[in-house]
Amino acid sequence: MARPIWTGTLSFGLVAVPVGLYSATEDHAVHFRQLQRGTSDRVRNQRVNERTGEEVGYRDIVKGYELTEGEYVVVEPEELDRISPGRSKSIEIGGFVDLAQVDPIFFDKTYYLGPRGAEYAKVYGLLHRALSETNRAGLASFVMRGKQYLAAVRVEGDVLVLQTMHYADEVRDPHREIDSLPEQAAVPSEKELAVACQLIEALSTDWDPEAYRDDYTAQVRELVEAKVAGKEVVTAEPAPESTNVVDLMAVLERSLQQASAVPAEQSAAQPAEEPAAADRKEPELGELTKAELYRLATEREVPGRSSMNREQLVEALQGPAKGKKRRLRAVS
Known part of the structure; x- marks a missing residue:
């Protein structure tokens, strides 16, 4: 305990x-030591006088509150201890x-x-x-x-x-911190708002903390394991591009169509009747977003899905042998 x-x-x-x-x-982040390149020698930080370049002993260090550049009020550690x-x-x-x-x-x-x-x-x-x-x-x-x-x-x-x-006084005012915030909120059209709300409903899910993992930390551990095995690893996938305001409605409708299988022309109205399974065209895995691939992997109970990137999800959903250990793709 x-x-x-x-x-x-x-x-x-x-x-x-x-x-x-x-x-x-608790913190599960991977922590590294600093080493000099080409050696296994540890690199340690030192307290150095920036004017003389000489190391300063801990007992010779006092606190300084800066009034103006180069002008300080000196406070001894004992004075802080007293209050x-x-x-x-x-x-x-x-x-x-x-x-x-x-x-x-x-x-x-x-x-x-x-x-x-x-x-x-x-x-x-x-x-x-x-x-x-x-x-x-x-x-x-x-x-x-x-x-x-x-x-x-x-x-x-x-x-x-x-x-x-x-x-x-520790919580910052966003209007002072973000200079790009508009003075008045932009008002979307009724149709854009309706489709955005539909998209949110289509992507709504129950909160399950076990469904979310620290992908970056997992990839760092895989990087270390791959290097131990003498391998190289893939780089991270690029971030999605920003949405052009001119294309906003089209992007919303395509997103809704992918999320809920509702045809684009029906997206702002009542859902169309579902086509028969034989007539319904399944989207290509390469066309799906990472979130959509993850939901599909969850439905198919793909093991290790929470730590996979988009490319690995596609590969896993294309039918790798059950129980086969997932490996990092090597690059030369």
Whole structure:
């Protein structure tokens, strides 16, 4: 079992329960060491004085807050330690908010909260049930690892979770960050909107987190495995081209036709009667998008489909032997 990264008391009003905080997610990214080309010698970073080029010892480094270019206010590490908030011994919920009122952009990292013993299960369960029935989250402020956090305590399945949150001044205004945003939203035609809504409905699916995989990390691991075996690998497929506004309606109708098998001339009206199976022309695999290929691979239960790129999905759907191990295509 994992060890908690923080222990203390979770309280609301006069009700308190000892809890432990556990990481809810983990990083599966592939990490590399820096080596000098042609050798197996590690390359390490050093703290260097940019004026003299000499290495500076850790004890000789202080903090500098830049006022203007080249002018700093110097702060000693001990001065920061004196004003650093001490570790919180409790997470005190000061209020409850309707989850529907909280924009997801404010949420940061997620942790599990667990009771510190079986004897606290009833109090823990009480808060879990109350939050679930009211669809609310408890707001609290606490200190962990020398940093003060705003946090929301909410229900996730049969456990309580704590999500650290961004403060209001940490969330950027998109209108200041994106200079290409129009002052007024462009208004689509009624027909374009109707077809776009139909396309969204045709591509709608149930949320299944197991259906989504980190393709890039899988490809990095395959790259490493291929290099161990003395092979080379394929490059990533190019990104789709931008849609021309002039061709927007045509692109929407073609997309809808591919997604729902509705003829283009019927796309904005009632669906046409499905043709007989013998008369229906199946699209060529090479004409399908990666999303369409993935749905077809799911229907046919193609193994390993979640980590395949578009070219590999086409190859798998063309009928490779069942159970055959998928290999990377070598390039010279």
